[in-house]
Amino acid sequence: MKKLLIIILAFYLNAANLHFTLYKKNGEQGNTLLVIGGIHGNEPGGYYAPSFLIRYYDINKGSLWIVPNLNFDSIVKFRRGVYGDMNRKFAFIDKKDKDYNIVEDIKKIILNPKIDMVLNLHDGHGFYRNSWQNSIFNPAAWGQTCIIDQEKIKTNKFGNLGDIARKVSSCLNTDLKKNYHFFNVKNTKTKFKDEQMRLSLTYFAITHGKPAFAIETSKNIKDLPTKIYYQLRAIEEFMKIVGIKYTRNFDLTIPEIKKLLKKEDYVIINGNTILPVKNIDKVINFFPLTSKQITFKSSNPLVAVVKEKNYYVLYEGYNRHAVLYPQYFKNFCKIKKIKIEIDGQKKEITVPSIVKVDKYFKVLSDKRINVIGYSSKQNEAYKKITKDKLIKKYAVDKNHKMFRVEIYDKDSFCGMFLVDFGGKK
Numbered sequence: 001m002k003k004l005l006i007i008i009l010a011f012y013l014n015a016a017n018l019h020f021t022l023y024k025k026n027g028e029q030g031n032t033l034l035v036i037g038g039i040h041g042n043e044p045g046g047y048y049a050p051s052f053l054i055r056y057y058d059i060n061k062g063s064l065w066i067v068p069n070l071n072f073d074s075i076v077k078f079r080r081g082v083y084g085d086m087n088r089k090f091a092f093i094d095k096k097d098k099d100y101n102i103v104e105d106i107k108k109i110i111l112n113p114k115i116d117m118v119l120n121l122h123d124g125h126g127f128y129r130n131s132w133q134n135s136i137f138n139p140a141a142w143g144q145t146c147i148i149d150q151e152k153i154k155t156n157k158f159g160n161l162g163d164i165a166r167k168v169s170s171c172l173n174t175d176l177k178k179n180y181h182f183f184n185v186k187n188t189k190t191k192f193k194d195e196q197m198r199l200s201l202t203y204f205a206i207t208h209g210k211p212a213f214a215i216e217t218s219k220n221i222k223d224l225p226t227k228i229y230y231q232l233r234a235i236e237e238f239m240k241i242v243g244i245k246y247t248r249n250f251d252l253t254i255p256e257i258k259k260l261l262k263k264e265d266y267v268i269i270n271g272n273t274i275l276p277v278k279n280i281d282k283v284i285n286f287f288p289l290t291s292k293q294i295t296f297k298s299s300n301p302l303v304a305v306v307k308e309k310n311y312y313v314l315y316e317g318y319n320r321h322a323v324l325y326p327q328y329f330k331n332f333c334k335i336k337k338i339k340i341e342i343d344g345q346k347k348e349i350t351v352p353s354i355v356k357v358d359k360y361f362k363v364l365s366d367k368r369i370n371v372i373g374y375s376s377k378q379n380e381a382y383k384k385i386t387k388d389k390l391i392k393k394y395a396v397d398k399n400h401k402m403f404r405v406e407i408y409d410k411d412s413f414c415g416m417f418l419v420d421f422g423g424k425k
C-alpha cells in the first residue's frame with residue numbers, strides 16, 4: 001500500500017499542473033483544421049489569437065479544432081517552457097518529463113484521421129529576411145513568417161506546403177500596419193538542414209502525413225492586438241484554403257481587438273462560487289473552498305486558477321489578477337437556486353451567479369446567509385441590505401461595488417452569489 005502511494009505521488013509530481021483544452025467547432029461536413037496555440041508561454045500572439053477563434057467565430061462549413069493553451073503552465077508564467085522547450089519533445093520524450101502527458105495527448109489529436117491540416121502558432125524573434133540587414137532583420141530571424149519544414153509532402157490533400165504558405169503570406173501582405181511587418185515564407189528544410197526542428201511539432205505532423213505550418217508573428221511587435229490581428233488574418237486565409245466557412249462576430253480591426261481584450265470575464269470555481277477576472281480586487285480573503293483540489297470554468301479559455309503555496313492565483317493568460325486565500329470547509333451542501341428580493345421584486349436566482357442591484361436586496365431563505373462586508377453576528381437572511389451598509393474593503397472588485405453573499409447549512413458551505421451595485425444594465 002505504501003509503495004503504491006509513493007508511485008501515485010511521484011506520478012502526480014511529474015505531471016504538468018494545467019492541462020490543455022481542446023475545443024471543437026463543427027459546421028456542415030468538410031475538412032478539419034487543427035489550430036494549436038501556446039506551445040511557448042512567452043508568445044502571447046500565439047495563444048490570444050486562438051482564444052478569439054473560440055469566443056468570437058462560428059463555423060458554418062468544415063470543422064475547426066482549437067487548442068489555445070497547449071503549454072498552460074508556461075503561459076501563466078510567461079516563459080518559453082517551464083519544463084524546457086516543449087517544441088523539442090516531439091521526436092522523443094522521457095516518461096518522467098512533466099510535459100509527457102501533454103505531448104502524447106496532442107500527438108494523438110494531430111494523428112486523428114479527421115485532421116486535414118495543422119497550424120502551430122508562435123511569436124518569433126525579429127523579422128525574417130532572405131538576406132542579412134541587421135540583428136533584427138535577417139535570415140536567422142523567425143518573426144512575420146509562415147514556416148514550412150519542406151516544400152511538399154505526399155498526401156491526398158494540401159501536400160503543396162510551399163504554395164499554400166506563399167499564398168497566405170501574400171494575402172497578409174495586402175494589409176500591413178507597418179511596411180516592415182511584411183510576411184515571408186521560411187522553409188527550414190528540416191530534414192536536411194535543421195536538426196533541432198526535427199524534434200518539433202510540425203515536423204512530427206508532416207512525417208506522419210499531416211500538412212503542417214507554423215505562423216510566427218514577431219516578438220519585436222510589442223502591441224498584443226497587432227499580433228492577434230496578423231495571427232487571425234493568417235488563420236482565416238488557411239481556413240479559406242481548406243474550405244472552412246466561418247462567421248466572425250466582430251470587425252477584424254486593432255481597436256476592436258483591443259476592446260475585446262478588455263471585456264470582463266468571470267470564473268466559476270468548484271461549481272459553487274463565482275468571481276470577476278479582470279476587475280477583481282488583488283486579494284480575496286477567506287475564499288470558501290471545500291477541497292484543496294479545485295475545478296474552474298470560464299468563457300475565457302486562458303483563465304486559470306492555480307494553487308501556489310497556501311493560496312490560489314487567478315490568471316488570465318500571463319496576467320496575474322488576484323490571490324485567493326482559502327477558508328476550507330469540511331462539509332458542503334448543494335444549492336442550485338435561491339429566492340431573493342431585489343429593489344422590491346422577488347425572484348429566484350441561480351447559484352452561483354451575479355445579480356444587479358440598484359437600491360437593496362434581501363435573501364429569502366431558511367439557509368444561513370453571510371453577506372461579506374455586512375457586519376452582523378447573526379444570520380443575515382431576511383435582512384434588507386443597501387450598499388451603504390456594506391464595508392467597501394470587503395468588495396471583490398476594484399470599484400468596490402460587488403459583494404459576496406454566501407449560503408450555509410449549519411457548518412456546511414452551499415454556494416455563493418455576487419450582488420453588483422455597479423449600475424443596472
Ligand SMILES: [Zn+2]
Binds near residue numbers: 040043121123124
Ligand atoms: Zn515559439
